[in-house]
Structure formats: C-alpha cells, structure tokens
Amino acid sequence: MSTAHGHSSRAGGILKKTWKEAGNLKSGLRVIPGVGPSIEQDLIRLGYPTVESLRDADPEEIYTRDCASRGPVDRGMLYVYRCAVYYASHELRDPALLRWWNWKDGCQKEDFDE
Incomplete structure (x- = not known):
C-alpha cells in the first residue's frame, strides 16, 4: 500500500489513486478502477x-x-465497461461494484449489499 511509488491505496474501503498516478492520466479515465x-x-x-x-x-x-470495430473482443471487456459506466454514473459508489469481475453476467447488485 505504498503511495510513494505511485501505487493505489485504500482508505475507508474506497480505492483511491495517488497524486503520482493522477498526474500521469491522459484523459481522466484511468481514475476508474480497471x-x-x-x-x-x-x-x-x-x-x-x-x-x-x-x-x-x-x-x-x-x-x-x-x-464491430476490431473483431471479437473478450467478454471481460463488457464487464469493465459496465463497471466504468457505473463509476461515471454514481457519485456514491459501492466498493464491491468498483471491481469489474463483479459485473459478470448473472451477478446482481443485491449480492453485494450488506
């Protein structure tokens, strides 16, 4: 969890990007987990x-x-896209839903409710 080397850190169960990572972002999209x-x-x-x-x-x-633009794409990309849209569409985010693998087909939001 070292932030001195530009790694992600956790605080209060929320994934945060360090200042070094934030400075390397081209579009801002890389703040999205995954x-x-x-x-x-x-x-x-x-x-x-x-x-x-x-x-x-x-x-x-x-x-x-x-x-359509590049031929068959691994289904895992759909899960990343689902996660990315969730991140962009919500200000308050469930930490479990910031993991792309929790967006696989058949996963339900209520599976992650506490």
Missing part, C-alpha cells in the same frame, strides 16, 4: 474521452461497437 492505458485508448477510440462522457452510457452498446 481502466489502464489500453482500455483508456479503447474508450477514447469508441467516443468516450472522459469519465463524464460515460455517464448513463449503455455498456452493452459500447461492447457491441468495440466488437
């Missing part, structure tokens, strides 16, 4: 250059457009 340089470029290419541009977007449509 979005690194490659997925950031995918989102920009698909017309989502900012977190705000993802607000209330349709993750299924993003995934369909991604597949």
Whole structure:
C-alpha cells in the first residue's frame, strides 16, 4: 500500500489513486478502477474521452461497437465497461461494484449489499 511509488491505496474501503498516478492520466479515465492505458485508448477510440462522457452510457452498446470495430473482443471487456459506466454514473459508489469481475453476467447488485 505504498503511495510513494505511485501505487493505489485504500482508505475507508474506497480505492483511491495517488497524486503520482493522477498526474500521469491522459484523459481522466484511468481514475476508474480497471481502466489502464489500453482500455483508456479503447474508450477514447469508441467516443468516450472522459469519465463524464460515460455517464448513463449503455455498456452493452459500447461492447457491441468495440466488437464491430476490431473483431471479437473478450467478454471481460463488457464487464469493465459496465463497471466504468457505473463509476461515471454514481457519485456514491459501492466498493464491491468498483471491481469489474463483479459485473459478470448473472451477478446482481443485491449480492453485494450488506
């Protein structure tokens, strides 16, 4: 959990990016858990250059457009897109829903309610 080397840290169960990571962001999209340089470029290419541009977007449509533009895409990308849209669309976020793997088909939000 060292922040001196630019790693993510946790405070109060919320994933936070360190100042060093924040300074390296190109579009701001990398504040979204699960979005690194490659997925950031995918989102920009698909017309989502900012977190705000993802607000209330349709993750299924993003995934369909991604597949149409570059051929078959791993289904895991849909789960990342679902997580990204959730992040962009909510100010108060459930920490469990900031993990892309919790957006797999068949997972329900109530599975993570305490």
